[in-house]
Amino acid sequence: MDKMLYVSMTGASQNTLAQRSHANNLANISTNGFRRDFEQARAMPVYGDTFPSRVYAMSERPGTDFTPGTLQETGRDLDVAISGQGWLAVQAADGGEAYVRTASLQIDALGQLRTGNGLPVLGNGGPIAVPPEQKVEIGQDGTITIRALGEGPSVLAEVDRLKLVNPDLKQMEKGADGLIRFKGPAPAAVDANVRVTSGFLEASNVNAVEEMTAILSLSRQFELQVKMMRTAEDNSEAMARVLQMS
Structure with missing residues (x-):
């Protein structure tokens, strides 16, 4: 239960950071000479005193698109x-x-x-x-x-x-x-x-359609992560009731 909540929580927070990257690109669509930032997510194990027991998604900006604008x-x-x-x-x-x-x-x-x-x-x-x-x-x-x-x-x-x-x-x-x-x-x-x-x-090399599509996709992923957190909470409450009955 704790792992499920941890993964969904980190996924939601990293989705927010990814949306910021695309929103910044979209905000500079009219900025002359602007170069859009790439965005990607990758799995990142959590290391500690023992073997990594949790993996969360980490959003990052791996580079810049240097394609010339018009x-x-x-x-x-x-x-x-x-x-x-x-x-x-x-x-x-x-x-x-x-x-x-x-x-x-x-x-x-x-x-x-x-x-x-x-x-x-x-x-x-x-x-x-x-x-x-x-x-x-x-x-x-x-x-x-x-x-x-x-x-x-x-x-x-x-x-x-x-x-x-x-x-x-x-x-x-x-x-x-x-x-x-x-x-x-x-x-x-x-x-x-x-x-x-x-x-x-x-002109800027930002493609408005691509950026809007990416933002909408990340929004749906964020909603999914929030549902997972609610499910983890419901499961925790159900388990607590079972323990009380026993």
């Missing part, structure tokens, strides 16, 4: 997305290097190039600074070209180049802040073959 045209010159494989390097809030697939770039009051959520964009020598300009263009190779204030339309100047990388996806992991990081001892190396598309943003 490109959506915006027409804005500072909206960029990676075409094909690769990543754009940014500076995370902790000062480390992180990577994104798309960004709606902005130039702040100090001339620093930042993503839409305020992260500095990295170039050849660190965060990119853009001088006062009339127009900014970003080439397919990540080159940032500007027309300075007061200059004619034919006078262009190259400012910097976006740091574009393409490491092995097995070495990439998603952090709690949603940014992708490289697991190697040093930041990922620049890859000259990565291409950028200007005027586009990459």
Whole structure:
């Protein structure tokens, strides 16, 4: 009886955690560049002073789906997305290097190039600074070209180049802040073959139908676990009445 209650209790709690994972994916269906989290459950024996006598289901996030999302045209010159494989390097809030697939770039009051959520964009020598300009263009190779204030339309100047990388996806992991990081001892190396598309943003790779189906399936499993707990309680009460009669 105790084992039945334990298994159903742990199953219900892990079902709740699994639903959170899918709910987070669904909540970010409109977040540009979002990568959905995988979710799975596996049996986990409970070890103690003796041989394991109980096994419970443990929900976990074994990895991230790095499948590219669709490109959506915006027409804005500072909206960029990676075409094909690769990543754009940014500076995370902790000062480390992180990577994104798309960004709606902005130039702040100090001339620093930042993503839409305020992260500095990295170039050849660190965060990119853009001088006062009339127009900014970003080439397919990540080159940032500007027309300075007061200059004619034919006078262009190259400012910097976006740091574009393409490491092995097995070495990439998603952090709690949603940014992708490289697991190697040093930041990922620049890859000259990565291409950028200007005027586009990459959509999330979340499939709403799959996520809703998974949430509904987990909800039914949760209800089943609750019924098992009630059955265990009823059986315990019945056994107590039998003992009282004897």
